[in-house]
């Protein structure tokens with residue numbers, strides 16, 4: 008029985024080590040002060056020296072210096088080598104203001120899935136040959152420099168391994184410093200080196216692995232066929248790899264499962280082993296996602312569901328056909344849309360040949376409603392007038408203000424941080440001769456992160472009922488209350504208690520949700536930028552539901568209070584069961600929102616015990632997806648446990664929860680997030 | 693559609709402990725029994741009750757303004773509600789937006805109930821769930837219960853009926869074909885104690901159960917276990933014995949006592965007669981289950 012497989016002694020040791028380090032640093036990244044300092048200094052030296060050089064070459068110079076001089080250490084026992092603990096330095100701690108001005112580091116958008124498979128197949132030497140065919144110019148020079156630096160970086164790890172007496176790993180590194188990997192371990196090590204280098208170059212987050220079980224499968228298949236490895240060996244390597252992922256970036260997504268364009272299942276032994284490894288090692292990275300299509304095998308379901316009850320908030324379930332449809336609407340041809348991976352939290356993008364810029368811009372719906380209300384005189388109108396005027400306001404605001412600002416954002420990115428290594432790794436850049444930030448990838452998208460749909464819907468319901476249907480207040484009174492943050496407490500509660508909220512499975516509200524979300528999503532997705540880049544929407548703006556400063560809204564929300572999360576209900580919904588919530592949310596225009604329409608459900612441990620419990624999770628997913636939902640994830644936790652952890656963090660070090668698009672230790676979270684999670688758990692969300 | 697109405701005190705979606713799959717449980721009001729430990733005191737009386745949760749009251753005074761009998765008084769000290777004068781007309785509850793005041797036992801038509809129940813059909817389909825009618829005692833609103841069962845069957849739903857077994861047999865005969873599984877309560881095996889704890893005789897209940905079984909009706913035997921009242925070895929044995937007499941029984945459910953009935957009682961201005969405050973420990977519940985399972989092959993589970 009595969010489920011009986013135990014972790015090896017090595018993995019257990021490394022895991023215990025990780026736990027110890029974690030207890031010391033009290034956060035969900037295992038960073039190293041020395042490495043961060045070295046990284047900051049190298050960055051400064053290289054960028055200061057390159058001042059005046061074209062940005063892409065400055066960055067390549069930096070990569071060269073990084074590869075040649077960054078201290079390289081090998082940790083005891085580890086099977087995958089190379090550290091990411093240098094990332095996210097607190098620059099101000101290591102560099103003076105003058106230094107930062109002189110040679111501030113290059114920082115790109117991250118949020119990408121590069122073409123791991125292509126690099127694995129080619130190896131560095133063939134990739135170099137391809138680069139030589141590019142037309143002369145800064146990009147060609149920079150791309151070659153970057154690739155050479157990458158090779159140097161790998162070679163230095165080989166030397167360090169040899170010095171540390173780890174000849175086996177030294178050989179693995181030596182084999183891939185120029186040539187294409189041949190074994191599974193070599194391929195996996197190569198993926199990790201790419202990951203480190205992308206982070207060094209970009210100073211950014213959410214660099215994601217895409218369809219890991221697809222591009223690595225040929226290597227594993229061979230090992231298994233030749234009986235050079237068994238499943239236990241693979242599990243050990245995967246665990247070592249996952250523990251590496253906990254070092255730096257907290258939002259590296261990795262997706263398994265799914266079908267090809269013809270709907271043929273592409274699951275394999277590696278898909279299952281990834282799920283098993285994640286369940287057994289119980290670490291918070293990478294963020295595991297699964298693609299759920301028509302032909303998910305029983306084995307795959309079983310592993311995915313077991314992982315979902317392991318208490319790490321993983322995996323995230325994605326409804327394959329709905330996500331694909333969203334990408335196609337953004338101009339991605341079907342064949343490439345079918346090959347999507349998940350970037351960061353929930354954002355889908357074709358893996359390897361797209362530059363999706365998934366956190367391009369945020370749009371706060373409650374703020375726009377308030378801006379509209381300030382300009383709308385009202386009087387002698389009805390709700391239909393109000394609503395249609397709001398929609399026109401939104402449309403012109405989007406087209407005249409937001410869209411031009413998106414273009415500006417894109418252009419700024421293009422000038423400020425063309426990234427040579429990333430560009431070598433993204434298909435389309437070498438062919439076009441352009442960096443990814445310059446639009447070199449085959450598909451260029453721009454994520455529009457829309458915030459507060461649930462809050463908007465509930466606010467509209469409240470305006471409709473209290474102002475227009477029941478004439479309890481005038482529009483002017485409501486505006487006054489909102490402007491002054493609800494001095495009248497009774498009115499505030501009146502607003503909060505309006506029945507039929509989004510999430511209560513009220514037929515009329517469902518219709519409104521459907522109509523409004525479709526209206527908004529279609530405005531975003533239908534208009535390309537003048538430069539051809541395609542904005543694509545998701546009703547999700549990372550973190551902003553908790554941290555954004557948003558003025559009071561007519562649903563009874565006060566200034567700066569929390570907003571609805573993802574495409575889910577507003578904050579004053581109380582009572583409805585999860586079936587009602589999901590029925591409601593399934594009305595959203597999921598099929599236009601490939602940039603992420605997340606939905607989280609909290610279940611009590613008692614609801615998911617045993618086979619009946621995991622079956623239930625599956626039934627919930629299948630029902631929601633059959634109604635068109637695009638994404639679902641679970642927190643299996645009781646609000647009491649969360650409260651206990653907030654009060655006594657020392658006893659709950661290992662409590663891992665799903666916070667938005669990634670999993671994290673509850674005790675490390677900002678108190679505002681802790682409150683939000685407790686409140687949502689109480690409501691089943 | 694039929695115009696029969698009934699008094700419904702709750703419709704609970706995502707109900708996972710009242711029959712197979714994901715279900716919607718319709719709780720009907722009114723019960724002829726008077727169990728000491730009743731979990732749903734608000735369901736006992738057949739008439740609507742007004743529930744008042746003072747913590748939710750925002751002292752807005754809207755209720756006082758509409759009450760025809762001046763039952764609500766709002767002052768600096770708080771909100772006092774004079775139940776003795778209350779006509780249970782429900783007017784105040786319509787005004788109470790903070791849901792401090794609510795009517796328990798709304799009059800609903802079959803159509804209204806079904807439109808709620810049918811919303812979760814997609815969940816019943818993937819989970820082999822359906823509708824459960826519970827109470828109170830659904831048989832006490834027999835015409836309404838029957839109409840709901842018929843309507844649900846028209847929509848091809850799987851029906852469960854939770855019953856105390858205390859109703860005339862001819863009524864069970866009239867509906868048993870509409871019920872896929874009876875969730876049949878068995879509370880106390882000693883007739884004298886049964887009468888004392890529930891207020892009704894036990895013999896007729898067992899007779900009904902055995903006859904339903906002989907008609908081919910499937911059942912789950914649901915046994916509430918309350919510390920110091922019926923957590924006796926002899927009772928566990930009798931549960932097993934009764935189960936063994938039935939040929940269409942699916943399983944036995946042991947329902948550990950939970951003290952929620954208490955706080956619910958105070959909301960509707962009633963005294964709760966039980967003094968037991970604690971949830972039984974998991975170990976204790978497990979020992980009950982084992983005690984029953986030792987004497988029968990019918991599967992015994994926590995319900």
Ligand code: SF4
Pocket residue numbers: 742758759760761762763764777778779780781782783784785
């Ligand atoms: S139910 Fe009717 S009589 Fe009773 S308190 Fe409310 S409004 Fe007054």
Ligand code: SF4
Pocket residue numbers: 748749750751752753754755756764766771787788789790791792793
């Ligand atoms: S209407 Fe409700 S909230 Fe207002 S005073 Fe009456 S009970 Fe309290």
